[in-house]
Amino acid sequence: MGRILAIDYGTKRTGIAITDEMQLIASGLTTVATNELLLFLKQYVATEKVELFLMGEPTQKDGSPSDVEEEIKPFLKQLSEAIPDIPVKRVDERFSSKRAFQTMIDSGLKKKQRRNKALIDEISATIILQDYLYNK
Template sequence: MARIIAIDYGTKRTGVAVTDELQLIASGLTTVPTKDIFKFLATYLAEEKVEAMVIGEPKRMNNEASDVEEHIVRFRESVEKKHPELKIIRQDERFTSKMAFQTMIDSGIGKKKRQNKALVDQISATIILQDYLYNK
């Protein structure tokens, strides 16, 4: 089997998570400056067998798309052009940042490290991917 990669896309930083090859466990991989995400993906996809990409879908409580959605749509279109072999899946990402922050607290991560937004993005990507695995 191949891995599944998850993206928590942001205009400044993008959190990345992946599954193991059996697609059982989601693990945080890294956070990449969004301006470098395609370079990162090209390198990662050349080194690892990946069959699908789960991209977070930010929605408001009334189910409307959030402001960043227009950027995510352009990102998705670019991924589809550059990597047509990847299956693209959208996954609701409401509350993932709050869940990531709570996970950091529950894990005993100190207050100073909890301010690290890159870590929050990486954990958010992991939560998005774990939610997808749980519901597929």
């Protein structure tokens, strides 16, 4: 069984989370500059067995696609061409950033630490992955 890698795509930074090999536990992995994301994923799958990419699907409150979706579509095409053996599944990521910020508050992080947008992105990816594992 391979890992599931979740991607919280952003225009500047992208949060990454990963499961264990048994696909039971979701953990934040890192945050990557979005312009380096494809290279990071290629290097990661060269050393780790990944069976699925889980890509957040950002939507507005009314359910319509978010503006960043226009940037995600070309990336998904590049990803499927660069790593064709690993499927990509899209999942609703509504409110994941807000939930990530609340998680930071609940865990007792100080205000200065909560301003770390890279950490918010990584936690958002972890929340997306946890939700998927819980509902699969």
